[in-house]
Amino acid sequence: MRGRVLARGELDGFRREHREKRIVFTNGCFDILHPGHVDLLAKARALGDMLVVGLNDDDSVRRLKGEGRPFTGEGDRAEILLALVSVDFVTVFGEDTPLETIEALRPDVLVKGAEYAHGEIVGARFVEEHGGRVERIDMLPGYSTTAIVERIRKGT
16 A cells, blocks of 8 residues: 555655646544545545545644544554545645645645635645635534544443
């Protein structure tokens, strides 16, 4: 799977190599993969020719979600994502936001869940200024990593 994990330094060359393709990008921690994630990724992939998923590295997940997270390391999370038919490539980033990754990749379509207002979507302005578009996708109701973690902690 290593060949489908793109390092930051490879993104510019990747974009040039695939300049004729419509590249879709989304990002997240994907710490506990659930049907809501699978649905979002499938819908994102349908918006272009290939889907690149930006994956928060372990340190950034800890900063964003707290100690005890992630439950699964970044290498395993990348492998799980790449097992999905909708995910073509993964790139791991260590910052708290994917802005630098978005700027390096220059995707044609930036996707986030509809729970984010357009103005809250990191990289939206950059993508639109470079001729791309931003898509907000409704999440499947009833699926949330936070809710799953709470149920596990409560033993229900």
